Amino acid sequence: MVAExxxxxxxxxxxxxxxxxxxxxNFRRAMDGLMTKRAAQFADVAxxxxxxxxxxxxxxxxxxxxxxxxxxxxxxxxxxxxxVHWAETTAEANAIVLGILEAAGAKTVIKGKxxxxxxxxxxxxxxxxxxxxxxxxxxxxxIQLAGEAPSHIVMPCxxxxxxxxxxxxxxxxxxxxYTENVDELTAAAxxxxxxxxxxxxxxxxxxxxxxxxxxxxVLIENEGNGRLSTTLPPLHIAVTGIEKVxxxxxxxxxxxxxxxxxxxxxxxxxxxxxxxxPRKEGEKDGPKAVHLVLLDNxxxxxxxxxxxxxxxxxxxxxxxxxxxxxxxxVGGHTYSFTYPGPIxxxxxxxxxxxxxxxxxxxxxxxxxxxxxxxxxxxxxxxxLVRLRTESVRPTSPGAxxxxxxxxxxxxxxxxxxxxxxxxxxxxxxxxxRMLGWFGNLMPSSAPMLKxxxxxxxxPKFAPKSLHELAREKGFCDE
Amino acid sequence: MNSPRERILxxxxxxxxxxxxxxxxxxxxxxxxxxxxxxFKSMLEASHADVHEVSATDWPxxxxxxLANKGVGTMIYAPGTDAGKLLAGSWGDxxxxxxxxxRPVEDFKDVLVSRADxxxxxxxxxxxxxxxxxxxxxxxxxxxxSLLPPIHVALVEEASLTDxxxxxxxxxxxxxxxxxxxxxxxxxxxTADIEQTLAYGVHGPKELIVLxxxxxxx
Numbered sequence: 210m211v212a213e214x215x216x217x218x219x220x221x222x223x224x225x226x227x228x229x230x231x232x233x234x235n236f237r238r239a240m241d242g243l244m245t246k247r248a249a250q251f252a253d254v255a256x257x258x259x260x261x262x263x264x265x266x267x268x269x270x271x272x273x274x275x276x277x278x279x280x281x282x283x284x285x286x287x288x289x290x291x292x293v294h295w296a297e298t299t300a301e302a303n304a305i306v307l308g309i310l311e312a313a314g315a316k317t318v319i320k321g322k323x324x325x326x327x328x329x330x331x332x333x334x335x336x337x338x339x340x341x342x343x344x345x346x347x348x349x350x351x352i353q354l355a356g357e358a359p360s361h362i363v364m365p366c367x368x369x370x371x372x373x374x375x376x377x378x379x380x381x382x383x384x385x386x387y388t389e390n391v392d393e394l395t396a397a398a399x400x401x402x403x404x405x406x407x408x409x410x411x412x413x414x415x416x417x418x419x420x421x422x423x424x425x426x427v428l429i430e431n432e433g434n435g436r437l438s439t440t441l442p443p444l445h446i447a448v449t450g451i452e453k454v455x456x457x458x459x460x461x462x463x464x465x466x467x468x469x470x471x472x473x474x475x476x477x478x479x480x481x482x483x484x485x486x487p488r489k490e491g492e493k494d495g496p497k498a499v500h501l502v503l504l505d506n507x508x509x510x511x512x513x514x515x516x517x518x519x520x521x522x523x524x525x526x527x528x529x530x531x532x533x534x535x536x537x538x539v540g541g542h543t544y545s546f547t548y549p550g551p552i553x554x555x556x557x558x559x560x561x562x563x564x565x566x567x568x569x570x571x572x573x574x575x576x577x578x579x580x581x582x583x584x585x586x587x588x589x590x591x592x593l594v595r596l597r598t599e600s601v602r603p604t605s606p607g608a609x610x611x612x613x614x615x616x617x618x619x620x621x622x623x624x625x626x627x628x629x630x631x632x633x634x635x636x637x638x639x640x641x642r643m644l645g646w647f648g649n650l651m652p653s654s655a656p657m658l659k660x661x662x663x664x665x666x667x668p669k670f671a672p673k674s675l676h677e678l679a680r681e682k683g684f685c686d687e
Numbered sequence: 688m689n690s691p692r693e694r695i696l697x698x699x700x701x702x703x704x705x706x707x708x709x710x711x712x713x714x715x716x717x718x719x720x721x722x723x724x725x726x727f728k729s730m731l732e733a734s735h736a737d738v739h740e741v742s743a744t745d746w747p748x749x750x751x752x753x754l755a756n757k758g759v760g761t762m763i764y765a766p767g768t769d770a771g772k773l774l775a776g777s778w779g780d781x782x783x784x785x786x787x788x789x790r791p792v793e794d795f796k797d798v799l800v801s802r803a804d805x806x807x808x809x810x811x812x813x814x815x816x817x818x819x820x821x822x823x824x825x826x827x828x829x830x831x832x833s834l835l836p837p838i839h840v841a842l843v844e845e846a847s848l849t850d851x852x853x854x855x856x857x858x859x860x861x862x863x864x865x866x867x868x869x870x871x872x873x874x875x876x877x878t879a880d881i882e883q884t885l886a887y888g889v890h891g892p893k894e895l896i897v898l899x900x901x902x903x904x905x
Binding site for chain 2: 433460
């Protein structure tokens with residue numbers, strides 16, 4: 210929420226997270242379990258290899274034909290009776306959703322789990338305009354009660370343990386006794402949310418896949434809150450990023466076989482919900498109106514670069530964050546933005562700008578764990594390096610928002626000096642001699658050295674250079 | 688170029704073209720008849736569903752017993768479907784009362800949300816690979832029957848089982864006739880949002896009872 214106004218330092222927040230033993234324990238337990246479950250799903254390497262190749266090709270195909278497929282999706286949705294809206298920015302998308310709700314006289318909204326509405330900060334926008342949104346995914350409901358943002362894109366409240374949730378429910382749900390029994394906590398949420406489902410004027414959901422061929426919105430989930438939000442209220446608004454489109458219905462099964470297995474190690478989610486129209490004549494339930502909001506918010510700029518375009522293949526399974534040695538130690542809130550972990554540090558700087566989130570591509574060890582588990586083969590580490598380069602040496606203007614923002618006069622001067630030093634034997638010799646004599650007098654707080662020494666011991670210069678020592682030993686360096 | 692739609696599409700169309708890759712071969716699993724049925728059952732059971740093998744004629748009686756043993760007071764059903772007619776016609780004396788979902792949700796919400804103990808639906812098929820039921824709601828058989836009551840009872844014919852979703856979509860010709868809402872159901876409603884501990888029935892049914900009608904062929 211503060212993302213637009215202030216550059217948020219990953220490094221500073223990471224230090225705080227690393228020193229929080231409770232948070233470390235909560236993430237360690239969760240991520241170890243998720244890694245084991247995923248590995249069990251893909252024990253058959255041949256199956257994983259061919260399925261993954263198919264999944265990656267399906268997504269790359271959709272991105273290669275993106276404008277045509279979006280037009281086809283729009284036409285087929287309209288034919289089915291779904292109203293389609295386009296938004297360039299999150300502000301426009303928020304205004305569209307609010308407009309639909311106001312036109313319908315809606316005051317309360319029940320929400321299925323959706324990351325794109327988190328990206329839009331939709332709840333805050335609706336509340337500002339007198340509409341009450343209630344999150345119905347259990348994890349989202351918990352963090353809504355706590356006034357927090359999700360710390361993981363599949364399991365939003367993974368940073369909290371049972372005791373914290375028990376305390377929260379005891380505080381926030383009227384008449385709820387303190388209990389750490391998970392079944393009782395779940396039942397309390399069911400009871401609290403039943404009325405919200407029944408009374409909601411509208412339901413809002415995200416979209417996992419939008420099928421151009423049939424004008425179908427595919428939503429997957431385990432709880433049934435997505436189905437309820439899109440069936441019980443008289444109005445359903447679905448919001449999606451423009452990259453979620455697929456060409457054919459036949460493209461759904463391979464991705465459906467990759468997503469839940471990569472995410473939580475389940476063979477499939479409990480519910481796969483395919484919505485193709487509002488309630489038809491004679492049908493007894495389902496919303497009477499369905500709207501689809503297509504959000505760009507920088508995605509078309511990402512699409513404009515054929516290398517970075519691979520970012521948009523993402524199917525939001527979160528396997529990359531579950532396996533990232535950085536994410537698993539600092540947790541999702543450290544990233545300050547909607548999408549954390551490897552995909553987040555790739556997507557966020559491209560959507561928000563390198564000037565705003567330029568430190569994120571550096572929050573990686575480039576160990577390639579994320580690339581190894583990505584079910585659609587996004588070359589995350591390669592693209593992180595590309596973004597690091599863009600932040601100091603932009604390629605074509607406009608390819609990446611905020612490119613060149615990390616260029617500093619001191620650093621440029623530093624590199625110029627380095628070039629000069631290495632290009633001239635005389636200057637090199639004088640330079641190394643000087644460093645041998647005076648280098649150790651340089652304070653840790655000197656420009657460029659300051660950040661480096663914040664996590665490392667300052668190097669100690671030897672009184673004699675290697676060249677000098679070699680010469681003394683009788684070697685000739687000419 | 689005045690609308691957001693035009694501007695977004697113009698940007699996407701101006702982007703350098705990349706060749707659309709061919710989709711490499713990928714073969715979903717295939718099973719023989721016995722394995723198919725066994726896999727369908729075991730996958731559903733692994734997802735916490737109860738599977739009962741029944742016959743085309745004895746299933747209403749079997750269901751009556753199952754529900755009575757569970758103390759189910761009311762079950763909603765769709766009176767317009769063939770299965771619904773058979774159910775109502777043979778229900779007779781039972782502690783479980785049948786309630787017809789025969790009007791728009793607006794007039795039935797109270798029953799759905801807080802009064803029905805169980806909901807009964809048919810299915811358009813079953814998928815062995817993942818142990819999934821294909822629900823294809825119609826004007827006769829509404830969407831919420833399988834979702835709001837604490838128990839969902841689903842009737843599946845063994846002859847309708849396929850190996851994979853990919854096969855189902857092709858065999859049943861989905862692309863040309865998607866309904867308002869098609870749903871795959873693989874177990875009762877569940878969550879693991881609290882410390883990755885599984886809990887059932889967070890919003891939808893806590894129990895899924897599957898009646899599997901055996902095929903006539905050996």
